[in-house]
Amino acid sequence: MAANKKLTKILQGRTVEKVAEMDKRLTVEFHDGSKLTVKIGDGETSGTPVGLTVKGIRQKDTTLNLDFTDGSVLAVPLAEETSSVMLRDANGTLEYAD
Amino acid sequence: MSKGRILTRARLVALFVVLSFSGGCLSRDPKSRSSTKVKNQEIRADASLYNMSAPIVPDPKLTPGDTLDVTKDDICTSGYSRKVRDVPQSVKEKVYSLYGISGRQPGEYEVDHLISLELGGSNSIKNLWPESYKTKPWNAYEKDKVENKLHKMICNGQIELKDAQREIATDWMAAFDKYIGNKSTPGADADDEQTGPVVGNKRSHIYHRPGCPDYDRVAKKNRVEFKDAAEAEVAGYTLAGNCD
Numbered sequence: 001m002a003a004n005k006k007l008t009k010i011l012q013g014r015t016v017e018k019v020a021e022m023d024k025r026l027t028v029e030f031h032d033g034s035k036l037t038v039k040i041g042d043g044e045t046s047g048t049p050v051g052l053t054v055k056g057i058r059q060k061d062t063t064l065n066l067d068f069t070d071g072s073v074l075a076v077p078l079a080e081e082t083s084s085v086m087l088r089d090a091n092g093t094l095e096y097a098d
Numbered sequence: 099m100s101k102g103r104i105l106t107r108a109r110l111v112a113l114f115v116v117l118s119f120s121g122g123c124l125s126r127d128p129k130s131r132s133s134t135k136v137k138n139q140e141i142r143a144d145a146s147l148y149n150m151s152a153p154i155v156p157d158p159k160l161t162p163g164d165t166l167d168v169t170k171d172d173i174c175t176s177g178y179s180r181k182v183r184d185v186p187q188s189v190k191e192k193v194y195s196l197y198g199i200s201g202r203q204p205g206e207y208e209v210d211h212l213i214s215l216e217l218g219g220s221n222s223i224k225n226l227w228p229e230s231y232k233t234k235p236w237n238a239y240e241k242d243k244v245e246n247k248l249h250k251m252i253c254n255g256q257i258e259l260k261d262a263q264r265e266i267a268t269d270w271m272a273a274f275d276k277y278i279g280n281k282s283t284p285g286a287d288a289d290d291e292q293t294g295p296v297v298g299n300k301r302s303h304i305y306h307r308p309g310c311p312d313y314d315r316v317a318k319k320n321r322v323e324f325k326d327a328a329e330a331e332v333a334g335y336t337l338a339g340n341c342d
Contacts, residue, residue, distance in 0.1 A: 082185065086167065
């Protein structure tokens with residue numbers, strides 16, 4: 001599973017405040033007000049990372065892993081290998097899209 | 099003559115010019131083994147365009163187009179394209195495979211976005227196709243021109259983002275004719291901006307096209323080359339103010 005350096009550089013150090021899933025979309029909100037939106041595919045999203053701090057992001061095909069500093073992982077099944085992940089800051093400014 | 103008939107005639111002209119340039123490369127696609135066969139199907143010329151090994155329009159079934167959930171403000175912010183991840187090579191290989199392109203030369207194709215990133219297009223495989231640099235008169239360089247033009251028009255409030263996305267996804271060559279000028283005759287846009295390498299400045303993130311006043315003035319240590327303006331803009335560079 002390869003590191004997503006671009007997204008890692010942005011998300012590293014941010015702490016998860018809230019995770020919600022609705023209509024095939026997973027939303028991860030961070031303590032700084034930024035919001036990661038992921039179009040999810042079939043499969044279970046594993047992990048409950050509230051309060052954890054992002055260490056890095058990895059991806060292989062349609063699986064996106066958020067690695068946390070405590071060693072735990074949030075594994076997210078993506079709807080597509082690309083065009084599934086978007087990150088906006090607290091002001092709504094786009095920080096990342098794939 | 100109706101606009102539709104004019105456009106069809108334009109496509110036929112383009113098709114025959116492409117056939118005359120493409121030579122043996124037709125043989126790679128079993129759907130279009132014979133140029134004679136294609137010529138005998140003039141009425142289906144539009145469909146034939148995306149059946150060739152060097153497609154100048156995407157197959158609408160494979161590449162209907164796809165967009166990100168972004169706004170005009172997003173795409174008109176300097177450096178927008180740099181925020182979008184590059185298409186992974188694995189996805190590019192899937193695109194070539196879907197289009198039946200098994201062998202290719204360096205510089206022959208670009209896995210291009212039908213709706214370009216600067217117009218809010220996504221990296222979804224539904225928005226990607228192998229676009230030729232070599233076909234004439236229509237090719238990736240020509241499409242870059244209409245993408246750049248539409249991006250400017252969106253940011254200047256001259257066209258809605260959704261309308262630009264729809265037009266380029268529906269028929270990018272018609273969009274070219276509409277916004278750049280009629281290209282039914284090869285060379286019709288000979289006075290258009292030059293294509294070819296452009297020079298960027300790594301420090302200022304400003305780029306200069308060939309012929310621009312400061313093209314040769316970028317210090318060697320800051321100089322970076324892009325194959326064209328579109329590539330520079332995708333990398334987050336902005337056209338020099340004295341270069342319009």
